[in-house]
Amino acid sequence: MRSRGWAGLTPSSDEEAISRILTAVDEEVAEHGPGIRLADVARRLGVTRQTVYRYFPNADALLIASSMRAVNGFIDQVAEHANGLNDPVTAVVECVSFGVENLSGDPQLESLLTRRNEGEPVTSLTSDTAIAFCLSVFHRLDVDWKLHGFDTAALSELAEMTLRTVQSLLTDPGERPHDGLALRRFVARWLGPAILYPRLTALRIHERQASPD
Known part of the structure; x- marks a missing residue:
């Protein structure tokens, strides 16, 4: 699991990282609809797109x-x-x-x-x-x-x-x-x-x- 970013609150496990990514997805969908971009999810989490790509290949x-x-x-x-x-x-x-x-x-x-x-x-x-x-x-x-x-x-x-x-x-x-x-x-x-x-x-x-x- 990558330790950089995450707005200063690094997940303790891959499971927690995935959960936080999916929570960010839910928030993006609630605010902007289902046409989300992976970059927007990464920005919300305070991580790079590469960090999100490690867990999910696309939007x-x-x-x-x-x-x-x-x-x-x-x-x-x-x-x-x-x-x-x-x-x-x-x-x-x-x-x-x-x-x-x-x-x-x-x-x-x-x-x-x-x-x-x-x-x-x-x-x-x-x-x-x-x-x-x-x-x-x-x-x-x-x-x-x-x-x-x-x-x-x-x-x-x-x-x-x-x-x-x-x-x-x-x-x-x-x-x-x-x-x-x-x-x-x-x-x-x-x-x-x-x-x-x-x-x-x-x-x-x-x-x-x-x-x-």
């Missing part, structure tokens, strides 16, 4: 890391909201709907999901990190995933499909965006069958194995 990486830090608290909210739901369709539909309703209109998230630099794709919610966050929510739900036919691979695929649904609804809500009960019906109608598929497949395999030749 997008700063924004993503800042969003992921905020997601930790959001995961707690989602898990608490879906507490007591043991049906996988009901639980996932509620998680998706709650996420869309509470993340919609977030300027930092919307910028990340829609901004495209020349020759680069838009930021995806289906990165390994995002899927890991989604899986952490699934594991905190009162759902017996194994009972409903989900092994590790299937649950990871469901996490990806769930995140794709959330991203689609956030980036293109439509001329008449769904909300409330209408949103839940819409998600249940089209995502629900995918959630039921592993259990139905497992039952069919069991029936074939149990049938006499």
